[in-house]
Amino acid sequence: xxxxxxxxxxxxxxxxxxxxxxxxxxxxxxxxxxxxxxxxxxxxxxxxxxxxxxxxxxxxxxxxxxxxxxxxxxxxxxxxxxxxxxxxxxxxxxxxxxxxxxxxxxxxxxxxxxxxxxxxxxxxxxxxxxxxxxxxxxxxxxxxxxxxxxxxxxxxxxxxxxxxxxxxxxxxxxxxxxxxxxxxxxxxxxxxxxxxxxxxxxxxxxxxxxxxxxxxxxxxxxxxxxxxxxxxxxxxxxxxxxxxxxxxxxxxxxxxxxxxxxxxxxxxxxxxxxxxxxxxxxxxxxxxxxxxxxxxxxxxxxxxxxxxxxxxxxxxxxxxxxxxxxxxxxxxxxxxxxxxxxxxxxxxxxxxxxxxxxxxxxxxxxxxxxxxxxxxxxxxxxxxxxxxxxxxxxxxxxxxxxxxxxxxxxxxxxxxxxx
Amino acid sequence: xxxxxxxxxxxxxxxxxxxxxxxxxxxxxxxxxxxxxxxxxxxxxxxxxxxxxxxxxxxxxxxxxxxxxxxxxxxxxxxxxxxxxxxxxxxxxxxxxxxxxxxxxx
Ligand code: HEM
Ligand code: FES
Numbered sequence: 001x002x003x004x005x006x007x008x009x010x011x012x013x014x015x016x017x018x019x020x021x022x023x024x025x026x027x028x029x030x031x032x033x034x035x036x037x038x039x040x041x042x043x044x045x046x047x048x049x050x051x052x053x054x055x056x057x058x059x060x061x062x063x064x065x066x067x068x069x070x071x072x073x074x075x076x077x078x079x080x081x082x083x084x085x086x087x088x089x090x091x092x093x094x095x096x097x098x099x100x101x102x103x104x105x106x107x108x109x110x111x112x113x114x115x116x117x118x119x120x121x122x123x124x125x126x127x128x129x130x131x132x133x134x135x136x137x138x139x140x141x142x143x144x145x146x147x148x149x150x151x152x153x154x155x156x157x158x159x160x161x162x163x164x165x166x167x168x169x170x171x172x173x174x175x176x177x178x179x180x181x182x183x184x185x186x187x188x189x190x191x192x193x194x195x196x197x198x199x200x201x202x203x204x205x206x207x208x209x210x211x212x213x214x215x216x217x218x219x220x221x222x223x224x225x226x227x228x229x230x231x232x233x234x235x236x237x238x239x240x241x242x243x244x245x246x247x248x249x250x251x252x253x254x255x256x257x258x259x260x261x262x263x264x265x266x267x268x269x270x271x272x273x274x275x276x277x278x279x280x281x282x283x284x285x286x287x288x289x290x291x292x293x294x295x296x297x298x299x300x301x302x303x304x305x306x307x308x309x310x311x312x313x314x315x316x317x318x319x320x321x322x323x324x325x326x327x328x329x330x331x332x333x334x335x336x337x338x339x340x341x342x343x344x345x346x347x348x349x350x351x352x353x354x355x356x357x358x359x360x361x362x363x364x365x366x367x368x369x370x371x372x373x374x375x376x377x378x379x380x381x382x383x384x385x386x387x388x389x390x391x392x393x394x395x396x397x398x399x400x401x402x403x404x405x406x407x408x409x410x411x412x413x414x415x416x417x418x419x
Numbered sequence: 420x421x422x423x424x425x426x427x428x429x430x431x432x433x434x435x436x437x438x439x440x441x442x443x444x445x446x447x448x449x450x451x452x453x454x455x456x457x458x459x460x461x462x463x464x465x466x467x468x469x470x471x472x473x474x475x476x477x478x479x480x481x482x483x484x485x486x487x488x489x490x491x492x493x494x495x496x497x498x499x500x501x502x503x504x505x506x507x508x509x510x511x512x513x514x515x516x517x518x519x520x521x522x523x524x525x
Contacts, residue, residue, distance in 0.1 A: 115492075123524075123525055124495075332488040355458045364490070
């Protein structure tokens with residue numbers, strides 16, 4: 001165990017009483033309570049007693065926690081006060097190996113770069129890919145065993161997300177697991193499993209660039225296709241993109257669509273199992289699926305927060321935030337704020353205004369892949385309901401050790417066919 | 420009451436009547452006009468309430484403020500007469516307004 005991780009364990013809040021511990025000691029950033037699924041009451045107390053909360057000491061230094069829907073909205077829509085630079089994770093990265101990507105840029109640079117990448121995941125293009133994505137979903141579901149326990153995360157959530165990425169890029173299908181590896185490597189902390197050093201991480205990125213450069217060269221000389229590489233290679237605004245910018249965009253698309261969609265796929269199965277009346281509603285009326293997809297994404301909140309950095313001294317919720325302070329918008333908390341969301345602590349697949357959740361963020365950085373994510377989940381659930389009466393959870397789920405990526409490493413299930 | 424005509428991308432028309440004061444987005448959503456998602460509930464921060472305003476109404480619907488301009492400028496379907504309908508206030512002057520929806524909200 002390294003010094004850093006030994007040190008971190010003293011910060012864990014697992015097992016502490018959220019309602020009686022000193023409120024200033026509450027630290028949502030430590031991954032322990034997220035993995036143990038104990039985070040909800042801590043967030044509830046902050047919303048009630050100290051919605052703009054300062055945590056003076058944590059393993060990642062001092063930071064503000066914003067926990068109410070309306071305050072989060074205000075931070076998210078004030079990029080001139082709350083910057084996305086240098087990074088949107090709570091840990092500062094002083095790393096010359098970080099790829100430039102527009103998720104951690106402010107206007108005007110952010111806007112320029114986003115405008116270039118955006119058309120590839122715009123609904124008009126997605127429509128052309130729908131048929132192929134559906135075919136691949138069907139292939140995976142048709143191979144699954146009935147009445148036998150297996151891990152939904154591995155066999156479905158990861159496999160499907162990987163195949164969908166391969167579909168989007170028209171990536172060589174047999175090598176598709178490289179996409180998942182590059183995604184993991186791009187976000188990995190050296191030494192924590194995926195890669196052992198920054199050099200190793202960079203080697204993975206160089207390999208990624210090499211492979212995607214080959215794909216580019218192949219497609220730029222062919223007829224324009226519907227895949228993302230071909231669109232970038234033939235697009236007027238993108239055909240002269242420098243290599244690092246091309247790589248930055250590719251990695252952002254791979255990373256953005258990987259864990260998030262994967263964990264929404266797992267989270268939906270778990271939520272329906274924990275709420276059997278909702279599963280019944282779904283069986284009775286499949287036209288509910290698009291609405292349910294939004295509710296699953298709210299309920300799961302695949303990214304628990306986004307971080308901003310104050311550019312100037314400012315006031316929020318009566319608190320004085322200083323220039324340079326880290327400000328963390330806890331979407332996972334705002335999505336449970338009953339002041340804005342009716343019966344926020346209930347999973348209701350037919351709820352009104354299901355789309356008005358925070359999971360995609362708001363403002364200029366609002367998730368670019370949101371329509372793609374929704375389409376993937378909609379197709380998946382349409383095809384699940386064609387085949388199975390129930391995807392039954394038959395054991396305890398295991399959760400990711402992270403306060404950022406909110407998701408599952410293991411979800412044992414058994415499938416029951418339609419009668 | 421103020422009359423507004425919403426025309427879907429397919430050509431399907433929806434005539435609604437609404438009180439002055441609210442936004443054009445609210446007029447659409449509260450009358451179940453399809454094609455306006457309004458994910459942010461009118462906070463000018465999602466651009467899923469995008470409409471095209473008929474040329475003759477452009478002046479009456481008012482100025483585009485910098486926040487709306489920033490959101491619109493990121494839209495793939497931006498046109499000269501694009502507006503975010505949550506930022507158009509319904510007034511008596513807008514009686515007869517005609518707006519068209521893009522094929523997709525993004
Ligand atoms: C349910 C699934 C998803 C969730 C919950 C999600 C969540 C988010 C959030 C919260 C942001 C805002 C970042 C910020 O404000 O700093 C974001 C941005 C982004 N997402 Fe997603 N995402 C999902 C799926 C996807 C997919 C499938 C893609 C791939 C195409 C994608 C690509 C992006 C990109 C490129 C950005 C950066 C946008 C910008 O900075 O302007 N996301 N996502
Ligand atoms: S409703 Fe979100 S921008 Fe108009």
